[in-house]
Amino acid sequence: MQVDKILIIDLGGTDNGEIARELRRYLVYSEVHPHDMTAAELAEIEDVRGVIINGGPNREVDGVLIEPSADILALDVPFLHTGYDGYPDLPVNLQERAKLLNEFVFDTCKARPNWTIENFLEWKTAEIREEVGDRKVLLALSGGVDSTVLAALLGKAIGDRLTMIHVNTGLMRKNESEHIREVFDAHFPGQLIYVDASDRFL
Structure with a gap:
């Protein structure tokens, strides 16, 4: 693009x-x-x-x-x-x-004003597809802005070849890990591995 x-x-x-x-x-x-x-x-x-x-x-x-x-x-x-x-x-x-x-x-320079969010998404997903090829990706998902945006880009680029892992440490805000689980299960069915490790951290 x-x-x-x-x-x-x-x-x-x-x-x-x-x-x-x-x-x-x-x-x-x-x-x-x-x-x-x-x-x-x-x-x-x-x-x-x-x-x-x-x-x-x-x-x-x-x-x-x-x-x-x-x-x-x-x-x-x-x-x-x-x-x-x-x-x-x-x-x-x-x-x-x-x-x-x-x-x-x-x-x-005759540059065109084409740095738009639509072009950015198309550009980044194309870069990801080229980098990943036909391989699979494992993403550590905290649920914060960075990992959530990356998950969305990866999902758009490679679909069900993305697997995410979210570890509930028990140290996040009340019910936050459960909310992350619900949201990602809804948008990425079967692609999120949820690990409740709160007993190890608390």
Whole structure:
């Protein structure tokens, strides 16, 4: 599945995560990579529409100013350079900053705003299917947000090849393990192994 991407190469910037989050708010996927990323590594990432090289106060490492690799700069993709070697920082003014990023992402890079929850689910389930292949998966299920979301993604991707184990330690909130059991038995019939080990922990 195609999801347009803007990569941010960290050249000592302190706002890389902030830039990535801002681009995602525009529904364009973005991720941060280290300054020594190679062109070969970048080429392995599909659908890269542009690269932001973001300098900043942490650019000096062991007394040496870090630079983007020459093979990265030679790539035939649009670049936005900020905060190093004479390039200005991103504007502090939010409207000016948004205008600059929008023009780069949508006008220069021609990226499409296709980072949606539907595309995310399709992308992640495809990744899981490729990684798992025809094997089975055993998931330790706490019932928290992380394991529950992972269970939902795995269930969508590989169906009944998913088996989950939930251990009732007796240390959770009252009746919480029983509730987890009911919910997952309803949505994943026969795929949850429920272990009552409360006697061992209490």
